[in-house]
Structures are given as structure tokens and as C-alpha cells.
Amino acid sequence: MSAKAIAGKKQGSLSTDTRKKHLLKLRLQKYLYDTGSASVNDICRALAVSTPTALKLLYDLIQSRLIEKNGYGKSIGGRKPDLFCLKPGSFYVLCIDIELFTMKMVIMDNTHTESTPVTSIAHKLSKNRDDIRQIQKLAQELISRSGIDKKKLVGVSIGMPGLVDAVAGENYSYLTNDDAAMTLREAFEAVFRLPVTIQNDVKGTALAELRHGKAVGKQNALVLLMDWGVGLGIIMDGAVRHGASGFSGEMGHIPFVDNGELCYCGKHGCLETVASGQALAKMAREGILSGKNSILAELSANELDNIEAEMVIKAANRGDQYAIKLLSNIGSNMGKGISTLIQLFNPELIILGGKIAEARQYITLPMQQAINTYCMTQIREKASIVSSELGENGRLLGYATAAFDHYFDAKLMELENL
Known part of the structure; x- marks a missing residue:
């Protein structure tokens, strides 16, 4: 019987034992979802049940085609324990x-x-x-x-x-x-x-990195998403932090440049105006209009409105000095902003993701130089900076x-x- 069907019955229609059994089955499924696979002993400890109870739960869920055996675990003496997992395609x-x-x-x-x-x-x-x-x-x-x-x-x-x-x-x-x-x-x-x-x-x-990526097993990490704008995912004490209203991490809109350009948020001088994909494309277009020598004009077929961040990265990878300089400026500005975050959060890891992060060394080297300049040595030495490996659909x-x-x-x- 599914949890939905059970919930549809009148309160009190289930016996205490039946309700407990269904709860244990659902908790077992969630435990296996969280861990990937587990032995009978692992299940007994996690659910605080006896071995016979764990085996009965596993039998019922195997019969329901929700759980299957998944190889063997490590042995600490004797035969290797069977491992169980949620069957692929269960949900x-x-x-x-x-x-x-x-x-x-x-x-x-x-x-x-x-x-x-x-x-x-x-x-x-x-x-x-x-x-x-x-x-x-x-x-x-x-x-x-x-x-x-x-x-x-x-x-x-x-x-x-x-x-x-x-x-x-x-x-x-x-x-x-x-x-x-x-x-x-x-x-x-x-x-x-x-x-x-x-x-x-x-x-x-940030949740993807915490559960499947570079932040697995980390307690304090920052996930920097550099796409059209700039966003920050905060992992503290092993959990993604959302803030009082869910709005934590609006790094792109911290004040960065006195009397700077107008940001789409309505304020002037936000970090996003000098360190984002949108800013990068804007700087590139303005440079070409002012006569800068660059293959960006060729790549955009002389249609400057077609210039986007990915095109600047492509030009840099082809050795275009103007594109490399633009990325360096973005990296320096971002590094200065990250220095503030390191001082505030003291992270063990900073993960770079998004389209701009694909520029790799063209942005990470000037970023690191800025961090070395603006951040206290004792704090920055504890923070490693890595690029996400989850891919564009991470x-x-x-x-x-x-x-x-x-x-x-x-x-x-x-x-x-x-």
C-alpha cells in the first residue's frame, strides 16, 4: 500500500503495528536513496531495528520491485555482506x-x-x-x-x-x-x-555540488556560479544555507564600484556590472566599437550584438590578446569580491561553475592574484579553489x-x- 493510499484512510483506521511497518519501509527507501547502497547491519543501525525486522522489510520491498541486491560490501572478517539499493526506475x-x-x-x-x-x-x-x-x-x-x-x-x-x-x-x-x-x-x-x-x-x-560534486563530504564551501550574472551558493556545517527569506547569496549585487554603472537591479556599481557574463559581453562590444584589434569582430560576423561571453572565451583560446585581457579584468574583479567572501565565511573550498568558469586559467590566474592581494594569508591558505566537474547540466x-x-x-x- 502506498503512502498516498494510506493517508487517504480515516485517521485511526491503521493499527499501530501497520503504521509503524509502513513508516519503516518508507524510511528504508529514503535511507537507501541517500546512501546509494547499504548492508543489513547498516540498515539496522540507521533505522534502529533488529536484524529479523530489517530482513523482513527488505524482503517485502524486493517483492514490490523497489529494492534489489547491489553486490557485496567490505568484509571485516568472514563473508562479504550483501548490499541493497533502490532499484533504478523506481521513481x-x-x-x-x-x-x-x-x-x-x-x-x-x-x-x-x-x-x-x-x-x-x-x-x-x-x-x-x-x-x-x-x-x-x-x-x-x-x-x-x-x-x-x-x-x-x-x-x-x-x-x-x-x-x-x-x-x-x-x-x-x-x-x-x-x-x-x-x-x-x-x-x-x-x-x-x-x-x-x-x-x-x-x-x-550548490546542492548538486554538495551531494554529487566537489563538495561531497565538505562542511564549509562556497559555490560561485558565473553565468549571465553572478550568484553564490553557501554551504555551512554541511548544508546549503538559504537565509531568512531564501535570498542568501546575491553576491552579484553587492556594492563594488563607487559611482559605477547602473545595474538592472536599480543600484549603481554592483559587482555584476564588472564581473559577469553580461559585463564581459558589454566590454567586448564597446572595445570593438572603439577600434580594438580583435578576432571578435570576425567571430561575430561584424554583428556586435551577437557577441556573448562564450565568444570571448573562444577568442581567448585562439590567442586573442584583447579577449584575454577582458577575461583577466573579469577575473581580477571577481577575485577581489571572493576575497571578501573568504574573510566572512572562512571556507575550505570554493567551487567555480558556469559559463565564465569555462575560461579556466584566463580567469583563475588573475582571480588568485587578486585573492593573494586582498585576503589575509592565514584565511586564504585554508581555501582551495577548484572548477566544477558536473558539466553544463550539473x-x-x-x-x-x-x-x-x-x-x-x-x-x-x-x-x-x-
């Missing part, structure tokens, strides 16, 4: 990454394996909610093509830029609704008819993780409140 989530001008979708199973190829669609993120139906339509087409059992699709996870309060289910920058009849999460749930989680894209990136892993966490937590709460 699925739909992940949607909405960027400013692109939208990506993928379906992942409970092992974080892509059950469909990542689909990339040209899409401009709007301020209002007029295109929610269109997003749902495109997602439904992906679900239909996937061939998965729709009954196993347990949620939708959506990430996007802006001021996102994941708890309230709102984005206060995009897809807003002035009449506030329902939250953004409720609006998506109304069209998908599934539980929906909403998160800021940088928080999703934060989709974070979105999937958030959705599965929400699924298990919600089902456990349903059962515990019966």
Missing part, C-alpha cells in the same frame, strides 16, 4: 532549468540517471506567468516521448534565477502575479497535477535531489501525522 522526477533565454528539461530516476536526453529550448524568461501553460505543454511532450510509467513520476523540480523563496514557493523577480491568488508553486502544481519544488538556480547548483542534479528529498519528506510527514 522519476521532471527537472526544468529556466534560464533567461534558454530552458532545459530532463527526466531523472532515483539513481539520478537521465531517463531522457537533456532537451534545450529557446525560451525567454518572462516577468509574468503567461507562459506557464506553454512550459507545461513542452514538458508534457517530453514525458510522452520518454515512455516512462507516469504513475512513477513523483514530482516536478523547477530552478530559475531571481529572488526565490523555496519555502513559500515564490519567485519575486520572474513569473510574478500581482493578484497573489496562488503562489508560483501552486500555479505550476495546478497545470502539472504533481508536487512541485521551486528553487533558485544557484541553490540548485545543476539539474541539484533540482532532482531537491525533488526526491521533498517527495520522501512529504510522504514521511503524511504517515507520521496519521
Whole structure:
């Protein structure tokens, strides 16, 4: 019997033993999702149950085709213990990454394996909610093509830029609704008819690094996302920190240049105006217009509006000195900003991600020089700077993780409140 079916029964209709049994089964599934695989002894310790109880739970879930054996563990004397894991394809989530001008979708199973190829669609993120139906339509087409059992699709996870309060289910920058009849999460749930989680894209990136990337096992780390803008994911005491309203990490809008350029947020001199993909493209266009010698004009077919951050990185990799200088300036400004973060958070690790991070040494070397200049030696020596290895679709892993966490937590709460 599923947790949903159980929750539908009247309170008191389940015996104490039956309720406890279903709770233990669900906790076992969540434990195996979190750990990947475990032995009977591991399960006994985690669930505080006896060996016969653990074996009975495993037997029932194997019969339900939710759990399977997964090889053998390390032996400390005697035969190697059997390991058990959640069966791949037991559950699925739909992940949607909405960027400013692109939208990506993928379906992942409970092992974080892509059950469909990542689909990339040209899409401009709007301020209002007029295109929610269109997003749902495109997602439904992906679900239909996937061939998965729709009954196993347990949620939708959506990430996007802006001021996102994941708890309230709102984005206060995009897809807003002035009449506030329902939250953004409720609006998506109304069209998908599934539980929906909403998160800021940088928080999703940080969660991906914490659970699947460079920050696994780390207690204090910073995840810097350098794309069109600049965002910060904060990992403290082994958890992603969201802040009081979910808005932590708005690094791109810290004051950086006195009487600087106007930022789209309405303030002058934000870090993003001198250290972001948007700033890089703007500087490149202005340089070409002023007569700078660069292959950027050739790469853009003399259409300066076509110049984007990726094009500048491509030019630098081809030895273009002007492009290299632009990236160096961006790296120096970012390094100065990172120095402040190191002083404040004393991280053991700083992970660089996003399109600008793909410039590698052209940005990391001037960044490190700036950190050496502006940061206290005793603090900076404890912080390693690395590039993310999750790839361009890495934060989709974070979105999937958030959705599965929400699924298990919600089902456990349903059962515990019966």
C-alpha cells in the first residue's frame, strides 16, 4: 500500500503495528536513496531495528520491485555482506532549468540517471506567468516521448534565477502575479497535477555540488556560479544555507564600484556590472566599437550584438590578446569580491561553475592574484579553489535531489501525522 493510499484512510483506521511497518519501509527507501547502497547491519543501525525486522522489510520491498541486491560490501572478517539499493526506475522526477533565454528539461530516476536526453529550448524568461501553460505543454511532450510509467513520476523540480523563496514557493523577480491568488508553486502544481519544488538556480547548483560534486563530504564551501550574472551558493556545517527569506547569496549585487554603472537591479556599481557574463559581453562590444584589434569582430560576423561571453572565451583560446585581457579584468574583479567572501565565511573550498568558469586559467590566474592581494594569508591558505566537474547540466542534479528529498519528506510527514 502506498503512502498516498494510506493517508487517504480515516485517521485511526491503521493499527499501530501497520503504521509503524509502513513508516519503516518508507524510511528504508529514503535511507537507501541517500546512501546509494547499504548492508543489513547498516540498515539496522540507521533505522534502529533488529536484524529479523530489517530482513523482513527488505524482503517485502524486493517483492514490490523497489529494492534489489547491489553486490557485496567490505568484509571485516568472514563473508562479504550483501548490499541493497533502490532499484533504478523506481521513481522519476521532471527537472526544468529556466534560464533567461534558454530552458532545459530532463527526466531523472532515483539513481539520478537521465531517463531522457537533456532537451534545450529557446525560451525567454518572462516577468509574468503567461507562459506557464506553454512550459507545461513542452514538458508534457517530453514525458510522452520518454515512455516512462507516469504513475512513477513523483514530482516536478523547477530552478530559475531571481529572488526565490523555496519555502513559500515564490519567485519575486520572474513569473510574478500581482493578484497573489496562488503562489508560483501552486500555479505550476495546478497545470502539472504533481508536487512541485521551486528553487533558485544557484541553490540548485550548490546542492548538486554538495551531494554529487566537489563538495561531497565538505562542511564549509562556497559555490560561485558565473553565468549571465553572478550568484553564490553557501554551504555551512554541511548544508546549503538559504537565509531568512531564501535570498542568501546575491553576491552579484553587492556594492563594488563607487559611482559605477547602473545595474538592472536599480543600484549603481554592483559587482555584476564588472564581473559577469553580461559585463564581459558589454566590454567586448564597446572595445570593438572603439577600434580594438580583435578576432571578435570576425567571430561575430561584424554583428556586435551577437557577441556573448562564450565568444570571448573562444577568442581567448585562439590567442586573442584583447579577449584575454577582458577575461583577466573579469577575473581580477571577481577575485577581489571572493576575497571578501573568504574573510566572512572562512571556507575550505570554493567551487567555480558556469559559463565564465569555462575560461579556466584566463580567469583563475588573475582571480588568485587578486585573492593573494586582498585576503589575509592565514584565511586564504585554508581555501582551495577548484572548477566544477558536473558539466553544463550539473545543476539539474541539484533540482532532482531537491525533488526526491521533498517527495520522501512529504510522504514521511503524511504517515507520521496519521
